[in-house]
Amino acid sequence: MSEQKILIVEDEQMIAELERDYLEANGFAADIAPDGTEGMKKAMAGGYDMIILDVMLPGIDGFEICRAIRMSSDIPVMMVTARKEDVDKIRGLGLGADDYMIKPFSPPEMVARVKAHIAMHERLRADGGTEVKKNEIKIGGLRIIPQERRVFAGETEINLAKLEFDLLLFLAENPGIVFSKETLFEKVWGLEAMSDNATVTVHINRLREKLKEADPSIDCIETLWGAGYRMR
Numbered sequence: 723m724s725e726q727k728i729l730i731v732e733d734e735q736m737i738a739e740l741e742r743d744y745l746e747a748n749g750f751a752a753d754i755a756p757d758g759t760e761g762m763k764k765a766m767a768g769g770y771d772m773i774i775l776d777v778m779l780p781g782i783d784g785f786e787i788c789r790a791i792r793m794s795s796d797i798p799v800m801m802v803t804a805r806k807e808d809v810d811k812i813r814g815l816g817l818g819a820d821d822y823m824i825k826p827f828s829p830p831e832m833v834a835r836v837k838a839h840i841a842m843h844e845r846l847r848a849d850g851g852t853e854v855k856k857n858e859i860k861i862g863g864l865r866i867i868p869q870e871r872r873v874f875a876g877e878t879e880i881n882l883a884k885l886e887f888d889l890l891l892f893l894a895e896n897p898g899i900v901f902s903k904e905t906l907f908e909k910v911w912g913l914e915a916m917s918d919n920a921t922v923t924v925h926i927n928r929l930r931e932k933l934k935e936a937d938p939s940i941d942c943i944e945t946l947w948g949a950g951y952r953m954r
């Protein structure tokens with residue numbers, strides 16, 4: 723597999739270099755565009771697997787660049803902003819951004835999200851643009867059939883509520899990656915959900931109980947204190 727290439731559009735040099743260093747340390751190639759004009763040019767030229775896009779940029783702002791990208795491409799775009807008030811705009815404007823992070827953010831969290839978005843994007847492409855996933859996932863002693871929304875431990879079928887299944891499937895599809903409560907909430911519940919992050923813990927606990935009930939040896943969802951959860 724060839725190296726995946728990320729475009730970083732960011733005018734704060736220190737942040738841009740931090741992002742680049744973390745991505746490179748994780749096996750990605752990264753290109754920095756230090757202003758909106760250059761960012762627009764590079765994004766439009768293509769050849770990237772994902773774009774990390776700052777909102778406030780000299781020249782052309784991140785919103786405009788995101789809108790332009792979406793006219794021609796479904797590449798994953800993660801917006802980055804220092805202003806909480808931008809979040810409503812990112813969510814509400816129909817920009818088509820896949821994700822966002824608020825500065826200051828944790829670089830490992832950024833890398834985890836980049837990996838997850840690229841994996842998701844590649845899977846969608848492999849499925850011909852549909853979200854139907856035909857294959858079974860075998861992980862942590864479980865067999866998950868996404869299409870039928872069924873989970874088995876050996877021969878025992880485990881009955882999960884909708885969100886419990888969605889949580890399990892998301893973690894199972896991204897094994898080894900640590901997701902914070904916030905990210906899981908966004909990915910599984912959705913940006914428009916009326917609940918809050920605390921519900922993630924409740925659902926994870928219930929999900930674990932159900933898995934354990936089916937097979938006491940199952941312990942596939944790992945808690946990393948202060949960081950989040952991951953599928954072993």
Ligand code: CA
Pocket residue numbers: 732733734776777778779
């Ligand atoms: Ca900026």
